[in-house]
Amino acid sequence: MKYASVIVDVQAMQTDRAFDYKVPEEWQQLVSPGMRVIVPFGPRKVQGFIVELKNQTDYEKLKSISDLVDLTPCLTTELIELGQWLTEKTLCFKVSAFQAMLPAAMKAKYEKVIRFIGDELEALPFTIRPFFEGKIEVDLKDIEQVASFREIHKEIECGNLEVIYKVKQKTNKKTVKVIKASETFSALSEHLSAIPANAKKQHDIIHYFITNRLNEIPLQLLLSETKASDTTVKALISKGILQEENREIYRDPYENREFEKTNPLPLNEEQQQAIGPIIHAIDKKLHEVFLMYGVTGSGKTEVYLQSIDKVLKEGREAIVLVPEISLTPQMVHRFKGRFGSKVAVLHSGLSTGEKYDEWRKIQRKEVQLVVGARSAIFAPFEKLGMIIIDEEHESSYKQEENPRYHARDVAIYRGKQHNCPVVLGSATPTLESFARSQKGVYKLLTLKERVNKRNMPSVEIVDMREELRNGNRSMFSASLMDKMTDRLNKHEQTVLLLNKRGYSSFVMCRDCGYVNGCPHCDISLTYHLRGQQLKCHYCGYEEPLPNTCPECESEHIRYFGTGTQKVEEELVKILPEARIIRMDVDTTNRKGAHEKLLTKFGQKQADILLGTQMIAKGLDFPDVTLVGVLTADTMLNLPDFRASEKTFQLLTQVSGRAGRHELPGEVVIQTYTPEHYSIQLSSQYDYDSLFRHEMQLRKTHAYPPYYFIALVTVSHPDIMKVVSVTETIVQYLRRNVANDTRILGPVASPIPRIKDRYRYQCMVKYKRDNDLHITLRKILEHFQQEMTTNQLMISVDLNPNTMM
DNA sequence: AGCACGCCGACT
DNA sequence: GTCGGCGTGCTC
Numbered sequence: 001m002k003y004a005s006v007i008v009d010v011q012a013m014q015t016d017r018a019f020d021y022k023v024p025e026e027w028q029q030l031v032s033p034g035m036r037v038i039v040p041f042g043p044r045k046v047q048g049f050i051v052e053l054k055n056q057t058d059y060e061k062l063k064s065i066s067d068l069v070d071l072t073p074c075l076t077t078e079l080i081e082l083g084q085w086l087t088e089k090t091l092c093f094k095v096s097a098f099q100a101m102l103p104a105a106m107k108a109k110y111e112k113v114i115r116f117i118g119d120e121l122e123a124l125p126f127t128i129r130p131f132f133e134g135k136i137e138v139d140l141k142d143i144e145q146v147a148s149f150r151e152i153h154k155e156i157e158c159g160n161l162e163v164i165y166k167v168k169q170k171t172n173k174k175t176v177k178v179i180k181a182s183e184t185f186s187a188l189s190e191h192l193s194a195i196p197a198n199a200k201k202q203h204d205i206i207h208y209f210i211t212n213r214l215n216e217i218p219l220q221l222l223l224s225e226t227k228a229s230d231t232t233v234k235a236l237i238s239k240g241i242l243q244e245e246n247r248e249i250y251r252d253p254y255e256n257r258e259f260e261k262t263n264p265l266p267l268n269e270e271q272q273q274a275i276g277p278i279i280h281a282i283d284k285k286l287h288e289v290f291l292m293y294g295v296t297g298s299g300k301t302e303v304y305l306q307s308i309d310k311v312l313k314e315g316r317e318a319i320v321l322v323p324e325i326s327l328t329p330q331m332v333h334r335f336k337g338r339f340g341s342k343v344a345v346l347h348s349g350l351s352t353g354e355k356y357d358e359w360r361k362i363q364r365k366e367v368q369l370v371v372g373a374r375s376a377i378f379a380p381f382e383k384l385g386m387i388i389i390d391e392e393h394e395s396s397y398k399q400e401e402n403p404r405y406h407a408r409d410v411a412i413y414r415g416k417q418h419n420c421p422v423v424l425g426s427a428t429p430t431l432e433s434f435a436r437s438q439k440g441v442y443k444l445l446t447l448k449e450r451v452n453k454r455n456m457p458s459v460e461i462v463d464m465r466e467e468l469r470n471g472n473r474s475m476f477s478a479s480l481m482d483k484m485t486d487r488l489n490k491h492e493q494t495v496l497l498l499n500k501r502g503y504s505s506f507v508m509c510r511d512c513g514y515v516n517g518c519p520h521c522d523i524s525l526t527y528h529l530r531g532q533q534l535k536c537h538y539c540g541y542e543e544p545l546p547n548t549c550p551e552c553e554s555e556h557i558r559y560f561g562t563g564t565q566k567v568e569e570e571l572v573k574i575l576p577e578a579r580i581i582r583m584d585v586d587t588t589n590r591k592g593a594h595e596k597l598l599t600k601f602g603q604k605q606a607d608i609l610l611g612t613q614m615i616a617k618g619l620d621f622p623d624v625t626l627v628g629v630l631t632a633d634t635m636l637n638l639p640d641f642r643a644s645e646k647t648f649q650l651l652t653q654v655s656g657r658a659g660r661h662e663l664p665g666e667v668v669i670q671t672y673t674p675e676h677y678s679i680q681l682s683s684q685y686d687y688d689s690l691f692r693h694e695m696q697l698r699k700t701h702a703y704p705p706y707y708f709i710a711l712v713t714v715s716h717p718d719i720m721k722v723v724s725v726t727e728t729i730v731q732y733l734r735r736n737v738a739n740d741t742r743i744l745g746p747v748a749s750p751i752p753r754i755k756d757r758y759r760y761q762c763m764v765k766y767k768r769d770n771d772l773h774i775t776l777r778k779i780l781e782h783f784q785q786e787m788t789t790n791q792l793m794i795s796v797d798l799n800p801n802t803m804m
Numbered sequence: 805a806g807c808a809c810g811c812c813g814a815c816t
Numbered sequence: 817g818t819c820g821g822c823g824t825g826c827t828c
Contacts, residue, residue: 006828012805019828042827043807059828150820788805789823 002028003057004065006048007094008041009108013784016093019048020057022064034073034080036106037065044165047108049098051080069169074102074363076380078417085413091777091796092403100403101378105356109168112140114152118160125151128161137164174353175246177219179233181209182243191241201232206241219244250357259336264306271303274445278307281421282314282385289412291392291437292425294447295456295685296656300425301331302451304388305338307423312342312368316385316420320371321407323394323617324348329595330620331390335371346372346379349594374399377407377414384418387411391617392424392433393649398801406799408433427656427687428649431698434691435705457627457658457665459683463674464631475570480628480668487626488578488607492663494626495619496610497654498564499634505563507534509549510556516546522753529565539755567610567630575608583611616654622661627654632671632679639750639803641703644678648690651682702742702765704799710764710772711800712779713749715793719758725792726760729779733764736775741766750804757793763803773798 005018021039023031031037031053039048040063047069075083075098083097090097099107116132118124124132127147131138140163143152155161181188188206195202204226208214223230236242267275274292281288294300304320311318322331324347335343344358344367361367362379370379374397377387389397389411397407408424415422424433424442437444450456462477472478487494506524507516516525518536525534525543532545549557564584571580581601588594594614601609602621609615609624635647651669659665671679681690699706714726726746733743745762752759766772776796786792 003828008827010805010827014825015805015827021828039828041806044827046805046827057828062828785824 001055002031003054003062004031004037004050005052005054006037006039006065007051007098008039008048009046009095009099010041011093011095012788013093013781016087016095018051020059020062022062023053024064027065027068030068030071031065032073033077034075035071036069036074036108038067038069038167039063039065043163044110045167046110047167049075049080049095067167072363074106074380076382078382078414079378079380082378082410082413082417086403086405086410088773089409090403090405090798091773091780096402100375100399100405101380103352103355103359105170105352107170109170111166111168113137113164113166114140114143115162115164116160117162118155123160124155128152128155170352174249174251174357176249178216178245178247179219179222179237180216180243180245181214182241185210185213188241191239199232199235201226201228202236204228205232205236216245218247248360250361251351251354252357259333259340261340262334262337264309264338265299265302267302267306268299268449268451270447270449271299271451274447275303275306277443277445278303278386278421278423279310282307282310282316285419286421287416287419288421289415289436289442290421290423290445291429291433291442292423292445292447293429293434293437293687294425294427294445295450296427296653297450297452297454297660298427298447299451300390300447301334303447304390304423304425305334307386308339308369308388311385312339314385316383317368317379317381318370318386318388319376319379319381319384319411320369320388320390321374321376321397321411322371322390323396324373329598332371335369339369342368344370344372344379346370346376348373349592374407377410384414385420386423387415387420388423388425390425392426393428393430394617395646395801398799400801402795404797404800428652429687431645431691431694432705435695452661454659454661454664456685457655457667459655459667459669459685461674461679461683462668462670464670464672467670474574475567475630475670476574476628477668477670480670481574483626483666483668484575484578484608484628488575490625491604491607491623492625493601493604493606493621493623494608494628495615495624495654495657496567496608496628496630497616497650498567498610498612498630499632499650505559505566507545507557507559509551509554510558511554512549512552514549514551516543516550520753520756521751523751527559527563529563538751564610564612571608571610578608579606580608580610581606583609583615585612588614613650616650616657619657620660621657623663624658624660625663625665627658627665627667629654629667629669629671632669633673633676636673636676636678641698641701641803642801644676644697645690645694647676648678648682648687651679652685652687655682655685707742707765707767708769708798709800710766710776711761711797711803712764712776713759713761713795713797714746715754715757715759716791717757721790721792722758722760725783725786725794726762729794730762732779732782733762733775736778737764737772738766738769741769741772757791761803 002023004021004023006021007018008015033050033052035050037048037050038045079101083094086097087094115137131143188210192206205228208226237244278290292300308318332345344361346355346358362370370376389408399405411422436442462479467477484494505527507527516534518525518541520541521536521538523538525536528535534543534545548555564582568580568582581597583597632651636643655667658667677693712729714722716722730743730746742765746760749759749761783794
């Protein structure tokens with residue numbers, strides 16, 4: 001007898017363990033760990049993951065697995081173990097860990113159906129009766145529209161109705177019907193004579209098979225080619241001459257797209273030195289972490305491509321992570337161009353179904369390389385030869401919901417399991433990674449030169465306070481104006497970055513200082529030109545733009561801050577002849593809009609590309625010779641100890657967009673704090689100094705990489721409750737952490753209220769604290785009941801990326 | 805998380 | 817006396 005340990009799809013602390021089930025006789029040979037199954041769980045049915053098969057169990061009254069969902073495991077043994085590791089590292093539920101590894105399409109959906117099992121339809125109340133006229137099963141949702149649950153319940157108790165719990169899949173494999181000939185062509189010819197002469201279409205179909213020497217053909221194609229109808233085909237199938245089969249097909253997001261084949265480029269001296277140790281590690285199957293620190297344009301990608309080539313030639317597989325790849329279609333081109341059909345692409349721009357199909361290609365070992373965003377790190381490869389994380393410093397590698405994992409940590413874990421190298425690449429590495437490379441934990445590979453030997457574009461810092469004193473009240477400094485006009489005349493292109501994060505346009509009364517805030521969140525509402533609305537970015541609350549101040553009824557109510565829309569308006573005024581493309585959430589939320597806009601810009605159908613963060617990454621257009629940063633310092637004022645680091649990274653990256661090819665580039669950075677070191681140092685491309693300066697600060701303030709951080713956030717509609725719970729947590733932590741661990745708080749979160757819930761937090765700074773995970777878990781367990789019954793929420797983020 | 809069970813108040 | 821509220825505890 002075989003028993004299966006199953007992790008059920010119920011996200012709760014009490015169910016966060018394996019439950020044992022009997023494996024029915026007929027599936028004993030089929031089952032294996034990593035498969036999804038449907039199991040009875042209490043009165044209902046749920047999906048679950050088999051994590052173990054065993055011949056023994058402690059539990060006596062076992063139920064049986066009711067269904068198999070997979071015929072091949074969707075989780076490899078390695079991934080099952082990785083799930084265990086993830087739950088420990090991020091304090092999440094086991095199911096959540098497994099679900100994070102799989103495409104969303106594979107998450108189960110649950111529905112309840114009511115079936116009539118009585119004798120007389122008349123026995124049902126008249127409200128319910130009509131539903132069952134002509135059918136036995138009805139969706140509970142439909143009946144609930146007219147009847148109360150209690151009414152239905154009564155019928156269940158007296159045996160007229162029953163509830164059936166159904167588990168459904170979100171998306172399924174897309175299939176086409178394929179028609180095959182059952183026998184050889186000579187046998188087909190013989191069949192011809194047996195077919196009645198008046199069945200002309202049947203003859204046509206058989207002839208079609210014979211003359212075209214067809215083994216199989218999609219049904220649709222066969223019908224259109226022979227002008228036959230499907231009944232004719234059915235007749236032949238029932239005669240056994242033809243066979244029908246459902247064949248899985250892939251929704252290919254890159255269908256109909258040609259990718260120009262590219263060949264390896266010769267590597268320069270630096271690149272060769274960088275690739276050497278990587279190739280060595282691949283060859284010798286060594287787990288090593290490399291930090292490839294290479295300035296923008298130094299040819300990191302070519303090093304990736306050639307290392308991958310080596311991995312694939314050895315018959316192994318590779319994962320390449322890129323930050324939100326839809327932002328860099330150019331990147332997809334480079335990988336598809338070099339490795340063609342060996343590549344699967346996974347990113348947020350794909351539909352659920354497309355993502356599922358790409359994942360299936362990996363599972364079925366039809367590809368050897370996956371290029372994708374964060375979650376692609378879980379690609380179910382079994383012979384990994386290398387993992388690459390490009391733009392290692394990008395914050396999108398950290399998932400901001402449970403499980404709060406960092407792709408870099410997962411990559412290193414998997415690298416160890418597979419004995420393969422992990423390559424982290426960046427022009428502006430995180431302090432954490434660079435510090436590790438200094439300590440020799442990671443091996444540092446440096447690329448100092450740009451491949452085309454071009455210098456980095458020269459950077460001019462403009463003091464906007466000075467501009468204001470000189471009477472320039474616009475958002476463009478005189479210098480930036482000059483240069484934009486100049487580019488326009490020379491038919492060169494400009495990229496304008498509006499660094500908006502943490503600083504959106506809000507409405508303020510000039511007389512009394514009143515700011516329109518969200519009634520549910522402690523945050524000011526954001527002004528949206530479209531529809532003249534004020535919107536809350538946290539809960540979605542909307543209200544119309546007021547004409548007068550709600551507080552003092554003054555008419556001097558204005559919006560402050562600058563949105564891309566407003567910049568665009570002003571640009572149109574001062575440079576009427578310029579063609580502008582604006583890229584922000586509003587213009588890119590449609591699928592493919594992003595790529596379209598970029599293509600348009602690339603084809604020089606516009607002179608200026610104006611956008612937020614999203615334009616800072618990976619764009620490479622030869623005619624861009626000017627980059628303007630409208631307000632460099634907005635990010636600096638955020639309550640985030642990484643603010644300076646992030647500002648430096650952003651400025652360096654966006655500067656790298658200029659002058660990548662023949663034409664030299666220039667950068668203008670506008671700021672109100674020109675003296676700030678991260679602005680100064682980014683203008684000199686001086687990462688080393690930034691590293692030293694910032695490390696000093698992190699040391700004095702006990703921040704990463706000197707200390708690890710854990711952030712506990714408590715929220716509840718009642719502020720008193722929040723404060724007291726956070727206080728309790730802090731006290732408990734103080735009593736149970738290591739000596740050199742520091743506890744800060746309780747304090748109100750930077751956004752003290754979201755969706756009518758008050759938020760408090762406490763920060764744990766620790767160096768080595770082996771029991772901290774256990775202590776934190778105990779806290780969660782202690783409040784578990786209140787978290788389910790009372791509206792309490794406690795979230796723990798280990799190594800948070802943001803303090804918000 | 806869901807769902808059943810079980811124990812109390814307010815109604816036919 | 818029952819209906820219907822919510823606290824409690826279990827799910828292989």
